[in-house]
Amino acid sequence: MTTNETTGSPARLDYARTVPKVFRAMIALDAAAREGLDPALVELVQMRTSQLNKCAYCLDMHTKDARKAGESDERIYLLPVWPEAPAGVYGERERAALALAEAIARVxxxxxxxxxxxxxxxxxxxxxxxxxxxxxxxxxxxxLNVATRNLPGAA
Structure with a gap:
């Protein structure tokens, strides 16, 4: 069992190993959901949602993926306060997507x-x-990752 060095909390469950059929279905759903969307936009939405849900594992992973997709440090750093970001940092399409993502996260x-x-x-x-x-x-x-205490840095 792995331990979070910051909190000392142990990871709880290796979900992929324990319920592989469900895990594979989640992977397939994730891949299907992304189809046809700009990868950078997807990462912004996933980072912002992960911030709101306080999922360190997903935030770490999607921040790394956003950088790979070409996101700038400025856009990553300003994401928690995107509505107040200067004009031009996020386009209207991105702002609309982020507003929708926040509303869905705050169900x-x-x-x-x-x-x-x-x-x-x-x-x-x-x-x-x-x-x-x-x-x-x-x-x-x-x-899933909050419940199982999946640790940041593993992705």
Missing amino acids: GDGVTDAVYARAAEHFAEAELGQLISVCFTVNAWNR
């Missing part, structure tokens, strides 16, 4: 008509379906 607050309409202005129907799929998939991964 108790619901997705307002305004947030949905804003996303629908910037994404064709099929793309919007894919974006919603990315949002609920990363939320599922966050919950």
Whole structure:
């Protein structure tokens, strides 16, 4: 069993080994959700959702993947405060996607008509379906990794 050096908390479960069929299904769902979307946008959405859900494992992994996809340090650093970021840091399409991702992550607050309409202005129907799929998939991964205490740096 691995231990988190910062918190001293042990990892709880090797999910992929324990329930491989479910894990493979999650991998397939994740891959299907991303289809047709800009990889950099997907990583921004996944990083922001992981920040909100306090999933260190996913945040670490998606930050590394965002850098590989060409994201700048400025955009990564400003992501927690994206609505206040200077004009031009994030485009309107990205802002619409991030607002939708935040609303989906904060499921108790619901997705307002305004947030949905804003996303629908910037994404064709099929793309919007894919974006919603990315949002609920990363939320599922966050919950899985928080529950099993998957450790950052392993990805």
